[in-house]
Amino acid sequence: MDPMDRGIRYTPGSSDKDWEQADTFLPASDNQKLEKKRGPGKVGIIVAVVTLAAVLALIIGLLVWHFHFHKDLKSQKIYTGSLRITNQVFVDAYENSDSAEFKELANQVMAQLKSVYSESPQLSKYYVRSEVQAFSEGSVIAYYESEFAVPAGQEAAVDQAVNSLSVNKFRRFEEKQGPLVFDHIVSSALDTRLFSKGRTSMRFTQHAKSSAEKIITSPGFPDKPYAPDSFVQWQLRGDPGHVLKLSFDTFNLEENCSNDFVRVYDSLVAVDKHLMEEECGFYSPSNPLTFISSRNVMLVTLVTNKEENFPGFRARVTQISQDSSELACGGKLSGTSGSFKSPNFPSYYPPNKTCQWDIEVPDGKYIKLRFPKFMVSTGSLNHCSEDYVQIVGKSTLCGQQPANTMVTVNSNKMTVVFKSDSSQVDRGFNATYEVFEPTDPCPDKFQCDNKRCVNPSLRCDGWNDCGDSTDERNCKCDASMIQCRNGFCKPMFWRCDGVNDCGDDTDELNCGCKSGEFQCKNNQCVSEKLKCDGNRDCKDGSDEDGCSRDMCKDSTFMCSNGKCITKPNPMCDGQDDCGDGSDESNCNCGKKAYTKSRIVGGQDADVSEFPWQVSLHVKNTPHVCGASIISEQWLVTAAHCVQDDAKIKYSQPGTWEAYLGLHTQKEKPKSTKRLIKQIIPHKNYNSYTYDNDIALMELDSPVTFSETIRPICLPAATDVYPAGETVTISGWGATREGGGGATVLQKANVRIINSTVCDELMSGQITSRMTCAGVLSGGVDACQGDSGGPMSIFSNERMYLAGVVSWGDGCARRNKPGIYTNVPKFRAWIKEKTGV
Structure with missing residues (x-):
């Protein structure tokens, strides 16, 4: 029998003073010195005149500076833009900025720009220079930047004057003397973060030919971090009739985009009207950044500040024919069901794209459209006029819509139009459609306001099954439910648990505690045994008020200088509570290797999302249990994972192999493997x-921390995680009760359950060393094979090991939470055994 399949466990200043008032007279040794004199004398007059003259000169100087020089203080303003030259034909020499052909045409463009600016009163007096950065096909597009020295207070007027430049102004000039014919003019102010006099600037060019890949990397990658205080540009080109695809294999920048960032433009110059996206932080390979241009050009920029330099990026550049099926979208759809998606989904859709899908289902049927994922940019105007999805005659959608947003039409025909403008792209959407009977949109089910259909038995059961709560509104609750004043019903076991489940506090009114329970000041009930135990079991800590005890016993956080901290969760919160910094030491833990992931894609975790997750294998067998890295040489797991059975000596170190940095079980050779030196069950x-279900494993040799391998933070003994708090569980366990283990690391968010409520649900089996967490409506839980893995909680910008997966009654059953070892209760034991 699988050792993880037995019993009920998971397997797989000072104040002012009044002075006494007294007159003190000092004796004068020479009374004549105290007599008044008739005047200052000649020397005094001269000194006074000189002083007065100096003061007047200073005042005049300040006035002159203020009214003359201060008025002339100017700031540098750079505007970037593009012009299409319709009476020129592109030649290959225009790609080379050192060629005679490039210089000749560039000089003509700059001269014509200068003449156009000279006709504007707001621009002519502030204009400094222009520079042509590049040319591309179509007929010939010139990409330029123009510099102006603008006095303080005139910036808005200059912005307006530049933005009002039109084709007609260029054509009026052209009729006078201009040799070039312009149309399609785009210009905007350059982001001030993109230019700095003291910054190092570099520019690279690449031309993707045929189907070959071009590789671009941040300077120094992968051998060293990118340089500080730099501005790097990559001008990318493809052949005519093609677009460019940019795919980042590695992307690791500082998390704050105000400091370091990458920008991708649908252009060859950094013009905001063609900015596709600005990115920073870390993106895992399982959630890659991919962009597609609308033309055969693209610009990538990297801007860094003076501090905090990171590894950088590596990206592949390929070209795609504009006729390729990869770019195709729209068309006619028929049948009783189907699906479609935005171009390049789930990566960023290209700019300047329009797609139309015409859906027709059998006569007499209506159409229900559902969007499992929907992220369409709202652009600079922040409404649906730039990028949008329009269900013709029904509604227009943009922004980030809730999962499974639905739209229905009372017809057998539907037209869906997707449009993107020239800037600010997003991940896009996927959509499915199906038919329904006009007279019965939800056969044998309850129809939610959002058109979702749910089982009628779920109506008024206390759980938001619809997603918009319409199945829980205006309910008449039976005796087993709490009748909230707002019309909702909630399960009776949520009553008086210290969590406002109703939303109007109905479930927390008139609460009294049972015999053997202590009533907190916030009306929460906890066991009398928990009073004065050194832990804040009440959310308000009132169970510890007035207690006389040794504040520095093992259950509290003790500083290196002997000071004791009773504040909840004091470690690594950015505040030196101890005074010696010991509560802020050893904080290089619990940091995810990336900062964001807008496409989750079900329950699959991203690569390196949980770099402390370990997969434990009995030698030459598949995954058995999980564990968490807490230092270079120590793991935390569950004690029940290391109990012997008739066939296998699980308690022996030689039985085990630990795989660190693993994401997919099929990729074990790519991970870091360690053997076990010793096992210490509690x-x-x-x-x-399953009380005290925790064990430690020492690796046979230390590991080196990296993006895929790093420790999770350990909580302090005083840490308390109240009911209602969201925690994350992860592992390769079974994805359903009785099912097989997962290949890809899974993740899920669950909620901590009040211990009294949990003890009732689990028939009195819960001890103070256990934590309950789950989704009581069912469907989300740990399962066989997740045992020993982490239940983590996000606090102080880090993830902490709040619990260890221990046991449960089946998997993801309704009203049956998962049970986890309460790690704060074992903090002193962990330190005693490992020194961590």
Whole structure:
């Protein structure tokens, strides 16, 4: 029998003073010195005149500076833009900025720009220079930047004057003397973060030919971090009739986009009207950044500040024919069901794209359209006029819509139009459609306001099954439910648990505690045994008020200088509570290797999302249990994972292999493998009740931390995680009860359940060393094979090991939470055994 399939466990200043008032007279040794004199004398007059003259000169100087020089203080303003030259034909020499052909045409463009600016009163007096950065096909497009020295207070007027430049102004000039014919003019102010006099600037060019890939990397990658205080540009080109595809294989920048960032433009110059996206932070390979241009050009810029330099990026550049099926979208769809998606989904859709899908289902049927994922840019105007999805005659959608947003039409025909403008792209959408009967949109089910259909038995059961709560509104609750004043019903076991489940506090009114329970000041009830135990079991800490005890016993955080901290969760919160910094030491833990992931894609975790996750294998067998990295040489797991059975000595170190940095079980050779030196299960582990279900494993050799391998933070003994708090569980366990283990690391968010409520649900099997968490409506839980893995909580910008997956009654059953070892209760034991 699988050792993880037994019993009920998971397997797989000072104040002012009044002075006494007294007159003190000092004796004068020479009374004549105290007599008044008739006047200052000649020397005094001269000194006074000189002083007065100096003061007047200073005042005049300040006035002159203020009214003359201060008025002339100017700021540098750079505007970037593009012009299409319709009476020129593109030649290959225009790609080379050193060629005679490039210089000749560039000089003509700059001269014509200068003449146009000279006709504007707002621009002519502030104009400094222009520079042509590049040319591209179509007929010939010139990309330029123009510099102006603008006095303080005139910036808005100059912005307006530049933005009002039109084709007609260029054509009026052209009729006088201009040799070039312009149309399609785009210009905007350059982001001030993109230019700095003291910054190092570099520019690279690449031309993707045929189907070959071009590689671009941040300077120094992968051998060293990118340089500080730099501005790097990559001008990318493809052949005519093609677009460019940019795919980042590695992307690791500082998390704050105000400091370091990458910008991708649908242009060859950094003009905001063609900015596709600005990115920073970390993106895992399983959630890659991919962009497609609308033309055969693209610009990538990297801007860094003076501090905090990171590895950088590596990206592949390929060209795609504009006729390629990869870019195709729209068309006619028929049948009773189907699906479609935005171009390049789930990566960023290209700019300047229009797609139309015409859906027709059998006569007499209506159409229900559902969007599982929907992220369409709202652009600079922040409404649906730039990028949008329009269900013709029905509604227009943009922004980030809730998962499974639905739209229905009372017809057998539907037209869906997707449009993107020239800037600010997003991930896009996927959509499915299906038919329904006009007279019965939800056969044998309850129809939610959002058109979702749910089982009628879920109506008024206390759970938001619709997603918009319409199945829980205006309910008449039975005796087993709490009748909230706002019309909702909630399960009775949520009553008086210290969490406002109703939303109007109905479930927390008139609460009294049972015999053997202590009532907190916030009306929460906790066991009398928890009073004065050194832990804040009440959310307001009132169970510890007035207690006389040794504040520095093992259950509290003790500083290196002997000071004791009773504040909840003091470690690594950015505040030196100890005074010696010991509560802020050892904080290089719990940091995810990336900062964001807008496409989750079900329950698959991203690569390196949980770099402390370990997969434990019995030698030459598949995954058995999980574990968490807490230092270079120590792991935390569950004690029940290391209990012997008749066939296998799980308690012996030689039985095990630990795989660190693993994401997919099929990729074990790519991960870091370690053998086990010793195993330390808790001496009070009870194999019948699963109390004290925790164990330590020492690796045979230390590991080196990296993006894929790093420790999770350990909580302090005083840390308290109240009911209602969201925690994350992860592992390769079974994805359904009785099912097989997952290949890709899975993740899920669950909620901490009040211990009193949980004890009722689990028939009195919960001890103070256990934590309950789950989604009581069912469907989300840990399962066989997740045992020993982490239940983590996000606090102080880090992830902490709040619990260890221990046991449960089946998997993801309704009203059956998962049970986890309460790690704060074992903090002193972990430190005693490992020194961590």
